[in-house]
Amino acid sequence: MRGPHNILRLIRTGATLERTGAMKVIMDAADAPKITRVAIRTLVWPFQWVGLKGDTELPPVTRALQALGPAYIKFGQILSTRPDVVGTDLAAQLRVLQDKLPPFPVEVAKAEVEKELGIRVDEVFDEFSEAVAAASIAQVHKARIRESGEAVAVKVLRPGIEKAFQRDIDAFYLIASVIDTFSPWSRRLRPLDVIEHFEGVVVSELDLRLESASASEFAANTENDAGFALPRIRWGLSARRVMTLDWAEGINAADVDDIAAAGHDLTELSQRVLQLFLNHALRDGFFHADMHHGNLKIAANGDIIAYDFGIMGHLDEYTRRVYAEILFGFIRRDYNRVAEVHFEAGYVPADRDVNEFARALRAVGEPIFGMNAEQISMARLLSYLFEVTERFGMETRTELILLQRTMVVVEGVARTFDPQMNIWDAAKPVVENYIKDSIGPRAMIDDLTKTARVLARFGPRLPALAEAALIRLGEEPPAPPRQRPYAAAAWVVVGAGMASAVAVLITLVN
Structure with a gap:
């Protein structure tokens, strides 16, 4: 239920950050001014006693996010792929949130499977292991089918996860309402619409039948993609709270040393993971929108294996063409064309100056192309783009937040394999091929x-x-001007900000 009672949830968020020591870590990472640090910590210090203690064996930020609930854990998963933003040490700590959370008992998982599928686990499976991976929403068990002897992965939702996620989302709605009421400048970002979009994504992830359907469609689209593989869905052993698919054998994408020791080319993997994502987004308009390390493995033959299809993104053909032209313009450093595309698509209000907008885009792009690959800071780029969107009055387009957030996550995975990878060089052939096939x-x-x-x-x-x-x-009277979205690369800033009560809380206090 949404309402003022969620203020207690926000108070507990700040109190938990302070009690676990995460507040200090966040302030240090943000390089907050001394007066800001003092003000925030003075505000939350009296409420420490209502904060959650969490697992004292975990690092502070990981401990706080895990204690606060699944929505906060999701945010931590995103940050874990961005060492260039949060630092190498903190990113490594946050990777625990991807698939190494405390599991619930295997007996509970078996009971859920029997309840959902109407079977007896011991009659269908020869083996049914303890949890091999446990994330914020579900956990996975390795099992073996009695009849065929084939190894499978059985994914089971956490008991009560639906109610837990709804509590977090309700609190986020309160945050968005406060921002919308007391920060008039932010209304163009439509924070309530952003949270509504986030809620839709989460709700779909809580029905494993939808995930199974997404996996099936994704497999059909990508069956001819070289170096990419997906496990097969076992429809007869899947339902709303249980999903069964073939077991994927490989090295977790986060274990870079093991991948290198196995003889795989890290530079090639870095380019391939980014190019695959762009192909899926532009060519198919249907992409894996949760491609962090915990959802990727590297097979013995070098294939990138993706799994966990709870969050998938969709783009219509028109949006894909516009997005491709924007990317292609940046790659060619043709800022005038990028500006024209924004105006043609209605992404910028028609009363703004196209030449002035082109100069603003040049100010964003040129510093990036002037750097070495390892010096490029995505955080700095997003900061510049956010300033541009504010200046030109562009509004958010919630259906593309998922694309931009995933782009950041995938780049983070790619840089894990090769810190010197150049996102523009890797993207160029994919975008050029799409332009050739789709615009002409x-x-x-x-x-x-x-x-x-x-x-x-x-x-x-x-x-x-x-x-x-x-x-x-x-x-009918004349319709009001339609809402116009703002430039593509800035949408991730809004998505990440709304998805994290931690970040928003600090922003409000500042």
Whole structure:
């Protein structure tokens, strides 16, 4: 239930950060001014006693996020892939949140499987192990099918996870409401819409039938992608709270030393993981939106194996074309074209100056191209882009927050393999191929063909539809200007900020 009672949840958030020592770590990482540190810690210090203690064997920030709940854990998972933002030590600590959380008992997992599937575990499986991985929403057990002897992974939702996540989301709605009320400048970012989008993503992740369907569709799209593999879904052993799929054997993507020792080319892996993601997003419009280290393995033959399909992203064809042109413009350093695309797509209000916007984009892009790959700071880039979006009055587009957040996560994984990788060099061939296939004479013919088919199907109804539209146009008052989204690369700032009550709490106090 949403309401003021969630203020207690926010108080407990700050108190938990202070009690676990995470507040000091966050302040140090943010390089906050002394007066800010004193003000914040003075504010939360009296409430320490209501804070959660957490697991005292964990580092402070990991301890606090784990104690606060699944939504906070999700945020920590994202940060764990960005050592360039939070530092190498903190990123390593946060990786514990990916798949090494305390599991619930195997007896409880077996009971859930039997309840959901209507079977007896001992009759279907020869083996059913203790949890091999435990994350914020579910945990995974390795099992062996009695009839065939095949190894499978059985994913089971945590008991009561639906209620726990809803409590966190309700608190986030309160945070968004406070921001929307007391920070007028931030209303263009539509914080309530952002939280609503986040809620939709989470709700879909809590139904494993949807995850199974996503995995099946993803497999069909990517079956011909070289160096990429997905485990097969076992539909007969899957339901709402249980999902069974083939066991994926490989080295966890976070274990870089082991991957190198196995003889795999880290530089090639770095480029491949980024290029695969861009191909899935641009070519298919359907991509894995939770590609952190804990959801990737490297097989013995070098294939990148992806699993955990609870969060998938979707982009329509028009948005993919616009996004590709923006990326391609940055790659070619053609800032005038990037600016024009934003105006053509309605991403920038029409009353703004296109040349001024192009100069602002140049100020963002040129410093990046002037650096060595290892010097490029995504945090600095996002900061510059956020300033540009504020200046030109662009608004958020919530359906693309997931794309931008995943782009940051995937780049973080790629840099784990090769810290000197250049995101623009790796992206160039993928974007160029998409531009060639999707923006040109052949694409125009395909679009016209699709349009003709639609018109042919609705042909007999077109006169009546046109007449009805003209009548409505004459009767209704002019519609207000439609909301316009803002530049692609800044959406991740909004998504990350709204997804983390920790970050928002600090922002509010500042």
